[in-house]
Amino acid sequence: MFITRHYDGYLYIVNQYDHSIQAGEVAKHWGNDQFKRPDYFKSLCLAVEKHDIGWVESDTKVLFNAETGQPVPFLSVNLLQHVDFYGKGYEKVKEEDPYAGLLVGMHWMGLYTSRFGYxxxxxxxxxxxxxxxxxxxxxxxxxxxxxxxxxxxxxSGPRSQFENNLWMNYEIVQFMDRLSQYVSMHKLETTNKLIMGPVRPLLESKGVMITVQGQGNGTVVVDPYPFDSEVETTVVLRKIPDIQYESHSAVYKAIEEAEFERVTWKFVPPIQGESFKTLETESFSCKKF
Known part of the structure; x- marks a missing residue:
């Protein structure tokens, strides 16, 4: 199962687990004067990094849709396969770090429950x-x-505090997943604007919506900004001709022979005095990509 986009006669492909690793690298920069770095931070970063580790098998084998003649994109995967692959990833992460595994499990179950209303x-x-x-x-x-x-x-102390921290970490996992999807599914030239969240800056605060907008040159403004500095990140992708392939073996061969490309993006805070607050009525949806 891949993250895919169609552009200029090519199908751009990002492996699910490569997206997961890239999101995890950015997550390590979470926290500043406005956004508190949460408890269980190391486990949080591990959960972000490995939330899609169960998809390594599908990335390797390449799921194929015989009707379209193309690889299966992540939003169109068979539900039973979805349960199977995510379940394997959940077990793997839980064995390494139970807290990270819990977050991966919540992310997984949230995909069937409107992310628990989030x-x-x-x-x-x-x-x-x-x-x-x-x-x-x-x-x-x-x-x-x-x-x-x-x-x-x-x-960890009081149960209520533990639960509060857990759900704040869940919010961050969701945001990091979507932020990575943004750079995985867009060209460097994008100026598309999306609103993601909510995410709590502090454990006791209300969640805020975070606006993300490309600047047309690989720079992405994030407002309000949750990271400790400007963050440079790399998306690993391949591209194949955007055609209808006659068989699984044909598309598998095309993907195997395609060279990996590394595309560099940069997340930056807004220029002081500028804001996206007028866009509060917009919301994020994978369908917009």
Whole structure:
């Protein structure tokens, strides 16, 4: 399953896990005078970095849509495959770091539940015949999280504070995922403007919406700015002719033979005195890409 975009006769392809790693690198810069670096920060960064590690297998094998003759984009993957791959990634991260695994699990289940109400505009469409199976999975996962949390509560102080920190970290995982999608799915020349969030700057504060806009040269203004400095980041991609391929082997061969390209972006704060506050009514949706 890839992040893909069509441009100028080519299909641009970013591996899900490459996107995940890139997001994790940027997440390490989270925190400044306005945005507090949260508790469990190391685990948070690991969760962002590895939230799509379950998709390594699909990136390698290349999922193919025989009707379109192209690789399957991440928003069109078969739901049962989606559950299977994310489940493997969740287990892998949980074994390495239970807190990071919990965040990955929340990210995964959130994709079926409008991100637990965090972003009602984005949720996977669940076929009616699969709804009972998905509901059962969501319930069983939430029961499993109780045991995970109980082990951490013993070491972290009040349960309410732990939960509050956990959901703030979940907000950051969602924002970092979307910010990475922005640079993965756009050309350097983009001036597209999107609003993402909400994210709490402080544990006790209300969530704020964050506006992201390309400047047409690979620079992306982020307002308000949550990072400790300007952040340079690299998207790794390949491109193949944007045609209808006759078989899985044909598209697999095209992708295997395509050279990896490294595209450099830079996240920067707004110029002092400028703001995107007039755009508060807009919202982020993957469908806009």
């Amino acid at each position: 972003d009602p505009s984005f949720t996977f469409k669940i076929p009616e015949e699969l709804a009972p199976k998905i509901d059962e999975k969501i319930i069983s996962m939430q029961k499993e999280w109780v045991d995970l949390k109980m082990e951490m509560w013993k070491k």
